[in-house]
Amino acid sequence: MQLQGSSGWWNAVANGYRRGRYDDFVPAVSTIIWVGFGIFFGYILWKSGIAMLRSMTMLPPEPPPTGELRKISRKYRCDVCGVEMKMTMAPDDDPPPPRHCLEDMIEVAPLYD
Numbered sequence: 726m727q728l729q730g731s732s733g734w735w736n737a738v739a740n741g742y743r744r745g746r747y748d749d750f751v752p753a754v755s756t757i758i759w760v761g762f763g764i765f766f767g768y769i770l771w772k773s774g775i776a777m778l779r780s781m782t783m784l785p786p787e788p789p790p791t792g793e794l795r796k797i798s799r800k801y802r803c804d805v806c807g808v809e810m811k812m813t814m815a816p817d818d819d820p821p822p823p824r825h826c827l828e829d830m831i832e833v834a835p836l837y838d
């Protein structure tokens with residue numbers, strides 16, 4: 726790019742700028758690929774970030790209306806600390822055991838009353 730002459734420095738700068746951009750643009754296929762990858766991974770990150778946020782802020786599913794709950798009677802014991810509890814209501818007849826001390830509780834002999 727030539728700054729001397731009577732064409733004016735601004736034209737020279739503008740021409741040089743344009744040519745520079747053009748020069749950058751031609752061998753930029755790899756750049757375009759990288760930018761594409763960047764957008765792709767950004768999109769993936771964005772999506773997973775939203776999903777993570779949603780899973781963290783989402784409330785647990787609402788319990789079904791009381792009419793749909795089954796009356797059950799099961800006793801569970803925590804194998805870690807020994808606490809025992811009785812489950813009297815569940816959405817189905819065979820609910821998964823509750824957790825205590827980060828472990829699934831063990832079902833004690835079922836009670837029928």
Ligand SMILES: [Zn+2]
Nearest residue numbers: 803806825826
């Ligand atoms: Zn426990």
